[in-house]
Amino acid sequence: MAIMNIREAILSTLHAEMERDGDIMLLGEDVVGGNGTAGGPEAIGGIWGTSTGLWAKFGPDRVIDTPISESAIIGAAAGAALAGKRPVAELMFADFVGVSMDQLWNQMAKFRYMFGGKTRCPAVVRMVYGAGMQTAAQHSQSVYALLTAIPGLKVVLPTTPADAKGLLTEALRGDDPVMFFEHKALYGVKGEVPEGEHRVPFGQARMVREGGDVTVVACGRMVNFAEKAADKLAAEGIGIDLLDLRTTSPMDEDAILDSVEQTGRLVVVDESPPRCSLAADVAALVAARAFTSLKAPPAMLTGPHAPIPFSRGLERAWLPSPQTIEGAVRRTLAFR
CATH class of the missing domain: 3.40.50.970 (Thiamin diphosphate (ThDP)-binding fold, Pyr/PP domains)
Known part of the structure; x- marks a missing residue:
């Protein structure tokens, strides 16, 4: 390697x-x-x-x-x-x-x-x-x-x-x-x-880590942020199934549904505004096809429906972060 x-x-x-x-x-x-x-x-x-x-x-x-x-x-x-x-x-x-x-x-x-x-x-x-x-x-x-x-x-x-x-x-x-x-x-x-020949088929999500409490679906940089949140939650005994989609078209629907059927909870992290977003697509998929497995409503964590600010402080507030992902997981777990 x-x-x-x-x-x-x-x-x-x-x-x-x-x-x-x-x-x-x-x-x-x-x-x-x-x-x-x-x-x-x-x-x-x-x-x-x-x-x-x-x-x-x-x-x-x-x-x-x-x-x-x-x-x-x-x-x-x-x-x-x-x-x-x-x-x-x-x-x-x-x-x-x-x-x-x-x-x-x-x-x-x-x-x-x-x-x-x-x-x-x-x-x-x-x-x-x-x-x-x-x-x-x-x-x-x-x-x-x-x-x-x-x-x-x-x-x-x-x-x-x-x-x-x-x-x-x-x-x-x-x-x-x-x-x-x-x-x-x-x-x-x-x-x-990997050295030499290395191909990753489209439509196969990567399971970054496994845990039995909440499914977190993300892509791109948000995967890294979610992993940081999962590290902190793991120290308290909270297990996260973290899925890196890799491709959104085709999308690995089976991996998402299989995980949610085990955990009963979903948090989707998406670096884009909420309307007509990837987060909305994944949440709708789970609500339509894994509804009976859900123990809490699917949660979508995105930027606000607003342009991305130039100011460093405002940009950080606009983006999902490890801290806001952690908070979304905790809120989902608190739902009864």
Whole structure:
């Protein structure tokens, strides 16, 4: 096992997969590193450092700096995928996915259906999301629920370096469009990563820890926060089933239902506003299909229905935290 952070796991996977498959190409804003900067090409390898060395290794035909136009980036990726390439389109911030919604919603997501299964669209759209780094209302949002709602798109959210490698490899080798969400506050998280071949199938949640009292369902950075809350609760003898969804489309409904049938209680932690959210989706699933197992109403812990503040103190108040997760678990246990 190698020790690396999530940024390194993504970068090493891109290197390995682009070397394995000559049809994989990368396009996006500053993915080369910034032609014309003081250091020239490869100066920084993108603002997130997830494309360092790719231009030097694979050249300008496969690593392409684009204009600042998300609709052009996604449109070009859609066309390249139809033409037989395997494009990786990078959106610098997930917040700007709205600019390219027609290309995603009405094109990529519909190609296989509209052409009767006679074509494919093996495109991966990598996008950076999430709050916690004071990037304010237009650069901090978690929009995975919006894309999860679109049939035809697969939605992936790695939490660990091992899953970053395994899920990205799975995405790059599939034949459908994948929305691959990378939380900006998780890039530095370190962990063990299997060497060699490593793939994580979509639609299989990861059981982070087992306990018999409450099921906690989360994804992305909220998994780490929930784990901290579970550590504190465990010291008092309170056991948590903590599920990391990994993918929201497809979603591992069986894992959620199996856990709730054992614990009788559910807390869903979601880094997004509450209306039409992932939390609402999971809570509705459990209420509809595991109602007789419930000992308490499903609890949803999300941000408020408000833009994400820039102020550090207000941003922290907006986000779910280990403390608020702990409080939600205690309230659920107190229900009689």
